[in-house]
Amino acid sequence: MSKQKIPLRVLKSLRGLLLPAVLLGLWEYTSHRDAAHAFAFAPLEQVYGALRELLAGGDLWVNLLGSLQRASTGLLTGAVAGIAIGLLMAFSRIALTLINPLYQGIRQVPLLGLTPLISLWLGNGEPSKLFIIALAAFYPMVLNTYEGLRQVDLRYREVGQAYGFGRVLLFRRVLLPAALPSLLTGLQQAVPFAWLAAIGGELIFNAGAGLGNLMMSAELGARMDVIVVCAISITLLGIGMSQLLSLASSRLLRWQHIR
Amino acid sequence: MSKSAVIGWHWPAITFNPRYTGWLASWISPLALLLAWVLVCRAQWFPEQILVSPQDVADSARDLWSSGDLQDALRVSLYRLALGFSLGSLLGIAAGALLAHSETARIYFSPTFNALRQVPTLALTPLFILIFGIGETLKIVIILKATFFPVAIATREGVRSIPRQYLEVGEAYCLSSWQQFRRIIFPATVPAVLTGIRIALGRSWMILVAVELLAADSGIGQIMEMGRQMLRIDQVMVGVFLTGLIGFSLDRSLRLLERWLLRWRHQG
Amino acid sequence: MVARRLCAGLVEKMREEKMHTGFIRQLLLACVLLLAFPSVLFAAAEPQEIRIAVVAMGAGGKQVFVGTPQLVSQDPVLKAELDKRHIKLTWVPVATSAVASEVNEDFASHNIDFAYYGDLPSVILNASGISTRLVAPGNLGSNVYLVVPPNSTAHSIQDLKGKRIALNRGRPWEVTFGKLLAANGLSFSDFKVVNLNPQAGASALAAGSVDAFFTLSDAYTLSDKGVGKIIWSTKQAPNDWKMRAELWGSQDFVSKYPDLTQLLVTADIRAVHWISQQQNRDAYLQDQARFGYPESVIRRDADNENVSWKDYWSPLYSPAIGSHYQAVVQHARSTGLIRNNVDVNNLILPQFVAAGVKDLGLGTYWN
Numbered sequence: 001m002s003k004q005k006i007p008l009r010v011l012k013s014l015r016g017l018l019l020p021a022v023l024l025g026l027w028e029y030t031s032h033r034d035a036a037h038a039f040a041f042a043p044l045e046q047v048y049g050a051l052r053e054l055l056a057g058g059d060l061w062v063n064l065l066g067s068l069q070r071a072s073t074g075l076l077t078g079a080v081a082g083i084a085i086g087l088l089m090a091f092s093r094i095a096l097t098l099i100n101p102l103y104q105g106i107r108q109v110p111l112l113g114l115t116p117l118i119s120l121w122l123g124n125g126e127p128s129k130l131f132i133i134a135l136a137a138f139y140p141m142v143l144n145t146y147e148g149l150r151q152v153d154l155r156y157r158e159v160g161q162a163y164g165f166g167r168v169l170l171f172r173r174v175l176l177p178a179a180l181p182s183l184l185t186g187l188q189q190a191v192p193f194a195w196l197a198a199i200g201g202e203l204i205f206n207a208g209a210g211l212g213n214l215m216m217s218a219e220l221g222a223r224m225d226v227i228v229v230c231a232i233s234i235t236l237l238g239i240g241m242s243q244l245l246s247l248a249s250s251r252l253l254r255w256q257h258i259r
Numbered sequence: 260m261s262k263s264a265v266i267g268w269h270w271p272a273i274t275f276n277p278r279y280t281g282w283l284a285s286w287i288s289p290l291a292l293l294l295a296w297v298l299v300c301r302a303q304w305f306p307e308q309i310l311v312s313p314q315d316v317a318d319s320a321r322d323l324w325s326s327g328d329l330q331d332a333l334r335v336s337l338y339r340l341a342l343g344f345s346l347g348s349l350l351g352i353a354a355g356a357l358l359a360h361s362e363t364a365r366i367y368f369s370p371t372f373n374a375l376r377q378v379p380t381l382a383l384t385p386l387f388i389l390i391f392g393i394g395e396t397l398k399i400v401i402i403l404k405a406t407f408f409p410v411a412i413a414t415r416e417g418v419r420s421i422p423r424q425y426l427e428v429g430e431a432y433c434l435s436s437w438q439q440f441r442r443i444i445f446p447a448t449v450p451a452v453l454t455g456i457r458i459a460l461g462r463s464w465m466i467l468v469a470v471e472l473l474a475a476d477s478g479i480g481q482i483m484e485m486g487r488q489m490l491r492i493d494q495v496m497v498g499v500f501l502t503g504l505i506g507f508s509l510d511r512s513l514r515l516l517e518r519w520l521l522r523w524r525h526q527g
Numbered sequence: 528m529v530a531r532r533l534c535a536g537l538v539e540k541m542r543e544e545k546m547h548t549g550f551i552r553q554l555l556l557a558c559v560l561l562l563a564f565p566s567v568l569f570a571a572a573e574p575q576e577i578r579i580a581v582v583a584m585g586a587g588g589k590q591v592f593v594g595t596p597q598l599v600s601q602d603p604v605l606k607a608e609l610d611k612r613h614i615k616l617t618w619v620p621v622a623t624s625a626v627a628s629e630v631n632e633d634f635a636s637h638n639i640d641f642a643y644y645g646d647l648p649s650v651i652l653n654a655s656g657i658s659t660r661l662v663a664p665g666n667l668g669s670n671v672y673l674v675v676p677p678n679s680t681a682h683s684i685q686d687l688k689g690k691r692i693a694l695n696r697g698r699p700w701e702v703t704f705g706k707l708l709a710a711n712g713l714s715f716s717d718f719k720v721v722n723l724n725p726q727a728g729a730s731a732l733a734a735g736s737v738d739a740f741f742t743l744s745d746a747y748t749l750s751d752k753g754v755g756k757i758i759w760s761t762k763q764a765p766n767d768w769k770m771r772a773e774l775w776g777s778q779d780f781v782s783k784y785p786d787l788t789q790l791l792v793t794a795d796i797r798a799v800h801w802i803s804q805q806q807n808r809d810a811y812l813q814d815q816a817r818f819g820y821p822e823s824v825i826r827r828d829a830d831n832e833n834v835s836w837k838d839y840w841s842p843l844y845s846p847a848i849g850s851h852y853q854a855v856v857q858h859a860r861s862t863g864l865i866r867n868n869v870d871v872n873n874l875i876l877p878q879f880v881a882a883g884v885k886d887l888g889l890g891t892y893w894n
Contacts, residue, residue, distance in 0.1 A: 309635060309636050488697030
């Protein structure tokens with residue numbers, strides 16, 4: 001029985017790779033069309049060569065770890081701050097009235113547009129980069145925390161009150177589980193934002209260890225192959241983080257999912 | 260008045276609606292901030308190049324307006340945003356619903372979807388330029404990509420987290436597919452989708468400015484970038500305020516839309 | 528501690544004797560100032576560190592900067608001098624993509640005292656009210672190139688009239704572009720100038736979305752990859768058309784600590800003297816390649832100049848530098864990049880280089 005199932009499962013998981021394979025084939029074809037296309041679409045063999053070169057030199061690891069570390073620190077800071085503010089806004093009308101307008105206004109300003117201000121006030125080094133990452137993670141966390149708590153159905157609350165739940169118990173048993181999906185959605189959005197903000201910050205602000213920095217030096221020499229390797233690494237790491245989060249949230253929300 | 264009336268178990272979903280006083284109150288903190296800004300500038304705690312005064316920003320705005328630069332930039336940026344955002348949202352909703360609903364779609368498209376989502380657009384700009392040129396199409400496509408994924412994900416999650424009981428109720432009432440959709444699925448997912456759209460809006464704004472910095476021939480991003488190059492921080496601030504203001508208004512409109520769509524929630 | 532007790536004692540005494548003479552008040556004020564702002568007492572003393580901004584690459588976790596700044600950072604004489612005074616030399620890295628803005632912002636927020644950077648941004652900075660001074664001129668300048676697609680029929684800027692040209696606005700080489708246009712009787716309005724950053728510009732050229740691209744030595748990379756053809760460069764133009772970069776110092780620092788400035792400038796001259804020797808040319812060019820540009824690009828950029836290697840690196844102030852900056856100011860004003868005028872004569876402080884050259888006995892080396 002199990003012997004029959006395995007090939008089927010393997011086949012099934014391969015189905016998902018069909019589209020990517022087609023796209024890769026298209027890429028390889030395009031890169032060999034002419035010099036202009038080879039300029040933008042680095043041939044896959046060159047990309048592979050660049051990958052080996054970077055691994056051999058240790059460059060890839062150093063920069064990868066640098067980016068990851070930066071992104072995690074910023075993400076943690078931003079997420080914690082976001083949840084805190086979201087909680088505050090959901091439970092205190094005064095906080096909501098005061099914070100909400102400011103939050104909505106500042107949230108809409110693109111992070112890149114704030115670069116000159118951040119550069120002036122925080123300088124061009126690590127603090128600025130961390131600030132941008134934290135800010136990128138902060139926005140969705142606040143929104144989703146607040147919305148999550150706000151959207152909890154009135155009836156759930158009434159049920160909780162009917163059971164005679166005190167405030168803390170109400171929070172733990174009714175609000176938190178009901179708001180958890182939103183919180184996790186917020187986190188699922190915060191992670192890619194924070195990751196891209198980390199790379200973006202490395203591109204904008206000064207040098208350090210990071211995939212963004214690696215991309216920048218590759219751009220100087222027009223090493224598109226290195227850039228593609230970086231882009232792929234960034235993508236893979238981003239996927240990895242999202243997958244981890246997805247798994248975690250599936251487990252946490254097992255009681256709620258219907259399919 | 261008891262403490263709980265001030266910091267209590269308020270359900271903002273019910274109590275926070277735009278009555279007159281509510282709207283007025285939302286101006287308190289921005290005005291307070293403005294006041295603080297004016298005072299700090301007057302006290303000259305920071306050199307004027309670091310903290311530009313509100314007066315400078317206002318002057319700069321006036322100059323840009325009278326030279327027509329501001330209107331042109333706004334028109335161009337908003338056009339790009341509108342087109343890219345609406346296309347991206349529509350495609351995103353469709354894709355998200357598809358992914359949540361159809362197992363087959365999920366199998367074939369999920370890996371690619373998850374992969375492409377994380378690809379940093381700005382890194383692949385040379386590629387995009389080669390495919391789309393450097394005109395409006397490039398910018399709209401980039402905004403589309405930025406909008407598509409958050410909306411698709413939010414839609415997918417929204418559809419997936421419909422509580423089982425709702426669908427069972429629908430089955431118990433023997434509702435048709437369309438009725439099921441209209442009465443159960445749609446209202447249950449709207450909050451999540453709208454949240455996703457609102458997040459996507461912030462995302463699109465950011466990408467819009469980034470694009471306008473890279474191919475900075477026009478738009479709000481270009482005004483901010485040139486301001487930075489010329490060390491005219493007042494001009495940068497004009498851009499900051501403008502984008503904040505516009506984004507805020509758009510967000511407000513989305514909220515009103517959400518309130519209208521969810522009005523059934525508040526009854527009973 | 529002692530001062531505090533003294534002041535406290537004074538205050539007590541004042542209260543007791545109710546002596547409100549002006550002198551006592553002044554004394555009290557001096558005490559307060561001493562306690563609150565100890566730096567006032569030490570105004571004549573020296574800072575803890577000298578902060579210099581430099582363009583740097585950080586891939587791999589280490590800051591990499593090349594050329595004159597690198598040699599200065601390794602200069603043993605300078606290090607010894609600064610160690611004697613317990614002053615640290617801090618190098619503040621800035622990203623290549625936004626050198627001008629970041630350095631200007633750093634000067635504005637007083638985060639740096641010196642910077643190695645370009646001509647146009649320093650003019651913009653001074654026009655905005657923050658004063659910096661040119662204390663050590665850099666080399667003769669960087670070359671700028673006009674690149675067209677490989678199959679283009681254009682041979683000169685005249686052939687490109689009315690076409691699309693990718694040019695990154697706000698960067699120093701737009702001044703060179705202005706000079707090229709003026710020399711050919713053209714103006715900006717004769718072209719469709721598309722503001723693209725260097726990577727986007729390169730792609731646009733490769734894709735044929737623009738008809739020409741005006742940029743630095745990355746032009747060679749494009750021609751190597753077969754996506755571009757160089758039809759003009761500053762090698763064929765008067766030398767003051769090249770894009771210049773120098774050592775700038777904030778006016779505050781330079782006027783307060785001229786001796787420290789002198790130390791730095793002398794170290795800079797030592798570095799430049801080393802580089803300018805023919806036998807070191809190869810080592811220098813190879814070192815430049817660490818930055819990211821391929822070595823062949825750097826070599827071609829440096830070859831075939833109409834001045835000798837030695838003269839290319841001369842740090843001596845010459846009237847040509849002054850007129851170069853006049854042109855920069857004029858361009859900036861006419862294109863609306865700056866609103867106020869900048870007095871070029873105020874910008875340049877030749878005394879440091881003169882003293883440094885004399886100190887090192889290089890008086891006749893460059894003449």
